[in-house]
Amino acid sequence: MPGSTPEAYDVAVLGAGPAGLAGAVTAAELGLSVALLDASDRPGGQFYRHPAPATGATRPEALHHDWAAYADLRDRLAASDVTQLFGHHVWTVTRETAGERWAVHALTGEEDGEDGTHTDVLRDGHGLVPGQRPVTVRARAILLATGSYERHLPFPGWTLPGVVGAGGAQAVLKSGLALPGSRVVVAGSGPLLLAVATSLAAAGAEVPEVVEASGYLGYARRPGALAANPHKLAEAALHGTALLRHRVCLRTRSAVTEAHGTDRVEAVTVSRLDRDWRPVPGTARRVTCDALAVGHGLVPHIDLATALGCATRRAADGTHALALSPLQETSLPGMWAAGETSGIGGAQSARAEGELAAVAIAARLTGERPSPLPRLRALRRRRDRMRAFAETMTAAHAPGPGWTGWLSDDTDVCRCEEVTAGRVREAVADYGARDARTVKLLTRAGMGWCQGRMCGTAVASLTAPATTIPTPPDRRPLATPIPLTTLADLPIPAAEPTGRTDHTDPGGSDDLDDLDGPAGPDGPDGPGDPNPNPHPR
């Protein structure tokens, strides 16, 4: 294949955020050859997203929390011999030569030739794509650290310009140093909102309110998880102090139930919610603003793994995360995962998981006991402790079933295909659709550019009431758009990968027998996903 890397690396790490960086540098420090791939031009992922060097930013840490941890990983990466493949959009992962090696397929290169000279000219459905070329990286092990994207719940007016993702506002601010407006309401659910409000206010925006649909009492139901993670309380206190300083008002058990304006947002309606997130009649207030940053938590980005039939589990908030062994291995032998792909848990948790996965991979590939063993045990304890907190956190902010009461029949649910809530309800009530896939076929919801990443939660909620069997994770054969010629050039895989439940003991020592086991639901709150079936089509 053109652009192929001839040799096979020990491990290919997909994603250069906190989990991927920790995994890559740890693996390299343990003597493995490592390729690190990321779509961005520089390391950091979404959490440590920062301005391009060309901006000459001298204080990127001003928009960040825990920048010292990133600086440490960045410096270790620079000192390592990790092959850094930035600007690489991975679109699929396949298995080669009877399952002994992985092939990571990516596209790289400028879509526009930088100087007008286009070396590779390909043709896709939209015309010429100059300069992009396919790259294949081969490796004995994969560490999937692809992070997450934001979960969105629609409401009337959410497609108006000026209504932006809370994570989107944060992303554009962190890397592009721009704000969506001067008076920005922050709304939705989850701890990200506090961080977004804090940074928007620090960068000069007026933030009249943070509107949080949950209460914070959900955390109190698991005092153990809180007590074991005092740093999380400190973090919350830090955000709380910053919000006070910027005179930002935090409204809990409330939601933005409508955005107003003709060509852009001019005001929002904030309503009180009951326990199930149903708007309480008579509580609606109008808040003027020129932007709304809104998001309802995060969804693990696991397309590359589910396309291979990887087993998943349901996290406490109903999202699908990868089911992992205690040493971070997926149900596919040779593929490990860390960070948000294993369930939303935050940057600290991601770093611990990335390091743990790297130690486990090194043990497997070298056939030696992971060393030092105490480090492995300490990492596992830290991972388990933070995972317990993460489950508490996601459960506390999980959308209540009453949120669909915000929708009017003419509210767009699918932004790409402009499919309204009324049409989805019609597909369910009149045409008997019982799952999101049937709704998609009947209405085109989820069939557009984003492939249901923005509307998936909403369509599933409107289709199946919360009490029925949960829907299986979305399966998207391609993780990013690619030219058809690239697809046509892909060799047919030698064998279909198959899952295996017996995880090989990394060292064969009695000492380690308790260190690994089959991938499966890894918490009391995660009923095993009923549908890890590899090929339902």
Add this chain to the structure above:
Amino acid sequence: MKRDERTPAGLVGASPHAAAFTITFDGRELPVLPGQSIAAALWAAGILAWRSTRVGGRPRGAFCGIGQCYDCLATVNGRPNRRACLVTARPGDAVTTQEGHGHAGLDT
């Protein structure tokens, strides 16, 4: 010159090594901080919409900010369907509002 710390660029102490430059949006000239994405440059100029939808002709701009939602598609130097949040602005780039499916002007 004292920098206003209550702006994003001031907060992080941005001081570009390269000369500032401009791009155009529907013919209007906009300043760009070197290294900014096209979406960021448009937001900084107060522009939130640079696409109209295929069905309803409704205005859209950047939403997810990380290349997942495709709401920020723009026509850049005559080429449609570019994700403005992922494309770094270059001197003289001509960004134009993308109408509908974005195939207008293509010979496909």
